[in-house]
Amino acid sequence: MSTETPSGPGISGDDSLEAAHEKNRRVRRVLFGCAAVTVVTTVAIFLVLFDNAASYFFGARISEVLFGGDSIVRTVTFTEFFTGTRWAPDHATPAHGVLPIVAGTLTITVGAGLVSIPIGTATALYLSEYATTGTRNRLKPVLEVLAGIPTIVYGYFAVSFVTPVIVSGIATYVVNPTGSWFDSISYLAPFVLDPVAEWMMGVSVGRYSLLGGILVVGTMTIPMVSSISEDAMQAVPDDLRNGAYALGATKYQVATRIVLPAAVSGIFASYILALSRAIGETMAVTLAAGFNANLTANPFAEIMTMTAYLVSIARGTSAVGTVEYQSLFAVGLLLFLMTLSMNLLNDRLKRRFQEEYR
Amino acid sequence: MSTKRETDFLEDVDLSREKLLNRVFYGTLVVASLFGLVMLLLLIADVVWESYQAFVTFDIDLGNYLTATSSSRAERAGFGASILASLWLMALTAVLAFFIAVGCAIYLVEYAPENRVTRLIEANLANLAGVPSIVYGLLVLALIVNDAGLGSVILAGAIALALLIVPIIIVASIESIRAVPSSVRDGSYAMGATKWQTIRQVVLPKAMPGILTGTILALARAIGETAPLIMVGTMLHATRYPSGPLSSFSAMPTQIYNWTYQADRMFNGLAALGIVVLLLFLVAMYALAGYLRKRYETDGGSISNV
Numbered sequence: 001m002s003t004e005t006p007s008g009p010g011i012s013g014d015d016s017l018e019a020a021h022e023k024n025r026r027v028r029r030v031l032f033g034c035a036a037v038t039v040v041t042t043v044a045i046f047l048v049l050f051d052n053a054a055s056y057f058f059g060a061r062i063s064e065v066l067f068g069g070d071s072i073v074r075t076v077t078f079t080e081f082f083t084g085t086r087w088a089p090d091h092a093t094p095a096h097g098v099l100p101i102v103a104g105t106l107t108i109t110v111g112a113g114l115v116s117i118p119i120g121t122a123t124a125l126y127l128s129e130y131a132t133t134g135t136r137n138r139l140k141p142v143l144e145v146l147a148g149i150p151t152i153v154y155g156y157f158a159v160s161f162v163t164p165v166i167v168s169g170i171a172t173y174v175v176n177p178t179g180s181w182f183d184s185i186s187y188l189a190p191f192v193l194d195p196v197a198e199w200m201m202g203v204s205v206g207r208y209s210l211l212g213g214i215l216v217v218g219t220m221t222i223p224m225v226s227s228i229s230e231d232a233m234q235a236v237p238d239d240l241r242n243g244a245y246a247l248g249a250t251k252y253q254v255a256t257r258i259v260l261p262a263a264v265s266g267i268f269a270s271y272i273l274a275l276s277r278a279i280g281e282t283m284a285v286t287l288a289a290g291f292n293a294n295l296t297a298n299p300f301a302e303i304m305t306m307t308a309y310l311v312s313i314a315r316g317t318s319a320v321g322t323v324e325y326q327s328l329f330a331v332g333l334l335l336f337l338m339t340l341s342m343n344l345l346n347d348r349l350k351r352r353f354q355e356e357y358r
Numbered sequence: 359m360s361t362k363r364e365t366d367f368l369e370d371v372d373l374s375r376e377k378l379l380n381r382v383f384y385g386t387l388v389v390a391s392l393f394g395l396v397m398l399l400l401l402i403a404d405v406v407w408e409s410y411q412a413f414v415t416f417d418i419d420l421g422n423y424l425t426a427t428s429s430s431r432a433e434r435a436g437f438g439a440s441i442l443a444s445l446w447l448m449a450l451t452a453v454l455a456f457f458i459a460v461g462c463a464i465y466l467v468e469y470a471p472e473n474r475v476t477r478l479i480e481a482n483l484a485n486l487a488g489v490p491s492i493v494y495g496l497l498v499l500a501l502i503v504n505d506a507g508l509g510s511v512i513l514a515g516a517i518a519l520a521l522l523i524v525p526i527i528i529v530a531s532i533e534s535i536r537a538v539p540s541s542v543r544d545g546s547y548a549m550g551a552t553k554w555q556t557i558r559q560v561v562l563p564k565a566m567p568g569i570l571t572g573t574i575l576a577l578a579r580a581i582g583e584t585a586p587l588i589m590v591g592t593m594l595h596a597t598r599y600p601s602g603p604l605s606s607f608s609a610m611p612t613q614i615y616n617w618t619y620q621a622d623r624m625f626n627g628l629a630a631l632g633i634v635v636l637l638l639f640l641v642a643m644y645a646l647a648g649y650l651r652k653r654y655e656t657d658g659g660s661i662s663n664v
Contacts, residue, residue, distance in 0.1 A: 020552045027554045028469050034461025035470070035479050038528070041521055042482050045493060048500045122390030130387060142395050148640065150582025152611045153401070153633050156618045160626060161404040207621075219397045226394075252380045273488070280490025282585035283611075287618055307492055307585070314495075314589050320504050332496040336489065343488035347481070 049336055052329035055321075057081070075323075081330070087293040087304075089327040090313070096327075098334065100293040104303040105335075108213050108285055109278040115218025116274050120225025121267065127226070128233035129255045140227075147223035154216045155287030163212035163288060170211065171300050208290025211299035216284045221274040228273060232266020232353050233259050266353035269346050276342035280335065282307040306335050405633050412627030423631060428596040428613060432624035435617075437632050439596035443512060443607035444581055444639075446600055450516035451523065451580050456573055459524045463531030463569075468557055486525040494518045495589025503591055510591030513603040518586040523576040530572020534565040567654035571647045578643040582636065584611035610636045 055061045059073035076096045084097020123143070127136055236259050244258045260267070290302035291312050304312075309331055313324050412418050416432070426436025462479075470476040498518040502508050538561050546556040562569075587609055588594075594616040596608035608616070610632060617629035 024552055024554050028465075031461045031465035031469060034458045035465040037458050038462060038486060038524065039479060039482050041497075041524075042486060044501065045489065045497050048497050049493075052500050119390045119393050122387045123394065126387040126391045130384060131391075139391060139395070142398060146394050146398055148578070148644070149401070150584070150611060150636065150640075152582065152584045152614050152618075153405070153637070156614065156626075156629055156633055157401045157404055159618055160408055160630070161400060219394070222394050250376055250380050252376075252383045255383070276488055280492065282490070282492045283615065287615070307490070310492055310496070311585065311588055314499075314591065315594065328496060329500065332493055336493050339488060339490055339493075340485065343485050346488070347484050 049329055049333040053333045056326035056330040090324045100295045101304050101306045101309050103295055105305040108305055109275050111214030112217035112278040113275050116221040116225050117271055120222045123226040124229035125255055128230050143223040151283040154220050154284040158212045158216045158288030162215050163209050167209050167211045208302040209300050210289055210303050213285045213289030216288050217278050217281050221277055224274040225270045228270035229267045232263035236262040265349045269349035272342050272346040276339050280339050286311045306331050405630050408630035409634050412631050416624045416627050435628055439599045440608055440610045440613040443600045444610040446512050447516050447609055448577055451519040454520035455524050459527035460531050463528050467535045483525050491522050491583055492585040494521045495586030499589050510606055511604045512607045515587050515590050518590050519580040523580050526576040527573050531569045534568025538564045567650050571650045574643050574647040578640050584615050587612050
């Protein structure tokens with residue numbers, strides 16, 4: 001939005017004035033350059049990911065083919081990539097099916113959504129419709145702190161508390177009513193992580209578990225759901241609520257049948273944002289869910305997400321040009337495209353709810 | 359109509375189900391709202407407990423911990439090199455991100471015409487804010503670390519973090535610049551100032567507290583980021599003190615990751631202590647941001663600092 005105010009008096013032919021105008025034009029160009037950097041970043045992400053991912057599938061980067069005269073060799077077929085069920089590009093007998101890690105990512109995402117969406121929505125409803133100002137002022141900072149804690153801390157929390165205490169507690173309850181079947185999952189427990197867990201529950205789950213990842217990622221995405229949903233609920237005009245009360249509606253009815261439907265596009269936008277964050281989440285899932293590219297829905301098993309794979313390869317500092325290095329970008333590109341589509345959807349929904357009550 | 363019939367009518371209406379439903383719903387909401395609070399308390403209690411264990415069980419020497427470099431032997435390992443690396447990262451990230459972000463914000467608020475290019479830039483900002491941080495790490499790994507041959511150095515990590523937080527600073531700066539009343543600008547123009555003079559000497563000084571607050575909050579986000587640094591190729595053991603922007607490094611979060619990843623319980627204790635240090639840094643930054651906001655809110659109306 002530009003301010004349409006003429007700068008300086010409109011006297012032409014004045015040298016110093018010309019110089020001032022020239023300076024203004026220069027400044028404008030520099031500032032536009034700053035703004036352009038943000039667009040260049042996006043373009044660079046696209047180009048670099050595509051360019052490097054190409055070498056995974058075609059044996060050479062796009063830039064090398066175009067400018068270096070390298071020839072195209074099919075190394076990994078798209079069919080194998082998208083339909084194979086074993087992911088081990090770095091093994092002696094490599095396998096290039098990306099499905100297990102995509103499934104790992106989606107399981108974590110859906111599971112985290114099952115935690116954060118109901119809890120976040122309920123929190124938003126409570127804050128928006130029920131809480132007194134005092135309670136709101138106390139509860140909202142807590143949620144902000146929850147959102148501000150680095151993901152590595154959630155990862156640590158998963159390793160040192162959630163998995164050994166909560167997940168193994170659940171494992172005991174679910175799996176061990178008779179005490180016999182549990183012995184069969186003892187392969188999950190290569191070592192006891194936390195003596196506290198054993199003392200409390202008399203059981204140990206492995207160091208990594210799907211459920212642990214779901215719980216921490218779910219917890220860390222609650223604030224995204226609750227704060228954006230609450231904004232959407234606050235934007236619902238009071239006239240609608242009062243109209244419903246005038247017709248004899250109870251508070252419950254107003255909350256569920258007036259506020260929720262009226263704010264639905266903003267609420268959905270918050271869900272998509274939370275799911276998109278869960279897809280891209282790295283440190284918490286890496287430390288909580290592990291590095292085993294399994295196709296499984298067993299909540300106590302170790303799995304691997306796309307981001308965890310990226311970390312596992314980067315940890316090993318693989319050399320440029322190796323298959324592992326190239327696979328980083330194939331997986332990274334897929335991850336980027338997944339979150340990009342979620343973000344575009346989120347953007348559209350958000351725009352809709354903002355336009356509804358202006 | 360007799361009053362008796364009215365009472366009969368009311369007696370027919372059974373509101374107990376509605377009342378129960380309302381109470382159950384309210385209770386559910388309260389319990390759900392407490393979930394986040396409980397998890398936060400558990401997390402803090404866990405970190406504090408593990409740090410306490412680190413001192414009691416493993417007898418960690420705090421002085422050595424805060425000054426030494428990391429080591430593969432847990433008894434000798436310290437956090438000092440990581441703290442210094444994080445400080446380097448923050449300084450470089452701040453310099454790299456601040457000017458570009460503020461420049462972009464000024465352009466969007468003061469100069470940008472309402473056209474397709476502007477809309478593209480604005481839509482792209484929303485998109486950038488949603489890109490997973492690990493992807494910025496991949497970008498810098500390919501482009502800066504390997505293609506440009508810079509290597510896995512602090513500067514490369516700072517570039518990744520700067521790309522990550524530029525959108526955040528832009529959004530905060532836009533808000534802050536928009537909040538400067540247009541009467542102030544008009545006053546400056548009326549005095550014969552040019553557009554750039556007005557922005558530099560009138561608008562920016564008034565918007566600066568908000569911009570700085572946003573920058574500090576964004577840096578607080580950057581200091582806790584682990585994934586982009588790992589992608590850039592941070593060595594996961596901070597075995598040396600970094601000597602400058604071009605030395606390899608392991609920052610606080612990557613060092614914490616490395617210690618957490620180890621099976622040895624003593625390393626986990628070291629990680630817990632590291633988390634305490636990291637969180638103290640965060641608290642200090644949030645406090646500084648809060649202080650800035652408070653301080654400049656109180657004399658908000660005056661333009662004495664112009």
